[in-house]
Amino acid sequence: MPSLKHQVRFRMTDSVTPPASPANKPLWTRRRFLAAAAASTVLLPTGTAAYARYWEPFAYRVRELSMPIRDLPNSLQGKRLIQISDIHVGPIVDQNYLQSAFAHLHELRGDLLVVTGDFISYSERDQPWEKLLHLFTNLPEFPLGIYGITGNHDCGEDWQQPEIAHKLFDVMSETRLAFINNDVLDIEGLQLAGVCDLWTPMYDSRPVFEKLDLTRPKLALCHNPDVIDKKAWADYDGWMLSGHTHGGQCWFPGVGAPILSVKNKRYAQGEVISDSGKAKLYINPGLGYARPVRFLVPPEITIFTLTKDDALTA
Numbered sequence: 168m169p170s171l172k173h174q175v176r177f178r179m180t181d182s183v184t185p186p187a188s189p190a191n192k193p194l195w196t197r198r199r200f201l202a203a204a205a206a207s208t209v210l211l212p213t214g215t216a217a218y219a220r221y222w223e224p225f226a227y228r229v230r231e232l233s234m235p236i237r238d239l240p241n242s243l244q245g246k247r248l249i250q251i252s253d254i255h256v257g258p259i260v261d262q263n264y265l266q267s268a269f270a271h272l273h274e275l276r277g278d279l280l281v282v283t284g285d286f287i288s289y290s291e292r293d294q295p296w297e298k299l300l301h302l303f304t305n306l307p308e309f310p311l312g313i314y315g316i317t318g319n320h321d322c323g324e325d326w327q328q329p330e331i332a333h334k335l336f337d338v339m340s341e342t343r344l345a346f347i348n349n350d351v352l353d354i355e356g357l358q359l360a361g362v363c364d365l366w367t368p369m370y371d372s373r374p375v376f377e378k379l380d381l382t383r384p385k386l387a388l389c390h391n392p393d394v395i396d397k398k399a400w401a402d403y404d405g406w407m408l409s410g411h412t413h414g415g416q417c418w419f420p421g422v423g424a425p426i427l428s429v430k431n432k433r434y435a436q437g438e439v440i441s442d443s444g445k446a447k448l449y450i451n452p453g454l455g456y457a458r459p460v461r462f463l464v465p466p467e468i469t470i471f472t473l474t475k476d477d478a479l480t481a
């Protein structure tokens with residue numbers, strides 16, 4: 168049995184790390200692991216924050232979907248309807264980004280363009296009109312027209328100023344966009360209904376239902392998807408194109424979107440069947456933003472190909 172002196176010497180000898188040669192150098196030492204852990208603790212959140220602030224708000228996607236409409240007129244079969252929403256022209260959204268997205272519209276071969284509200288983020292000090300005109304006077308031709316409805320932000324900073332919306336109408340009258348203010352238009356046999364935003368004093372769905380024939384092909388434009396749960400809309404059984412939520416702008420695995428500006432939290436983004444089970448919503452996550460941050464909810468240009476279908480929700 169070795170003496171205590173030998174035991175100690177043995178342990179000391181055993182604990183000494185031999186000089187490392189490139190061949191036997193371990194890949195992960197404790198020191199390296201701790202350094203990497205410390206770096207990732209700092210870099211991962213920093214990288215995620217930088218991505219959410221500087222990349223995703225400007226990384227719009229073009230999403231193509233089909234839109235089956237009961238009794239769609241033959242002349243509209245296969246036509247391409249482009250939806251953009253929540254562009255928020257003004258002091259918050261980068262104008263170069265919007266110009267680049269609008270330039271892309273020239274390549275997307277749309278037949279009809281709809282803008283589902285929040286054209287502007289109104290600011291008395293930095294008025295949006297010139298920037299807005301620049302975008303909309305440089306649009307390509309859309310053979311079936313360009314139509315819009317107002318969102319809450321189009322009624323001023325507190326959403327209670329119809330005079331701002333009327334200024335918007337005046338400015339946009341210099342472009343090819345026509346607003347559908349609580350009204351119904353006919354496009355080659357397709358009824359296109361539009362309502363002003365629910366949170367503003369301009370919302371009024373009565374004129375819409377005085378004109379709308381629910382037995383004929385139809386499509387509604389309505390900024391805030393909560394409208395579909397209103398009593399007046401209970402029998403509406405067509406598509407409704409909306410925006411407003413921006414998809415919450417940030418979505419986290421296991422949590423979802425913590426901030427959603429709707430009463431019915433099912434109406435976050437994308438295709439959703441209404442609570443009535445009759446209507447189909449498409450909630451566009453927006454092209455602009457209310458704050459310059461997005462995470463896993465990229466901005467979007469949506470293209471719908473119109474098709475004839477006898478069972479909307481089948």
Ligand SMILES: [Fe+2]
Pocket residue numbers: 253255285318320411412413453457
């Ligand atoms: Fe918005």
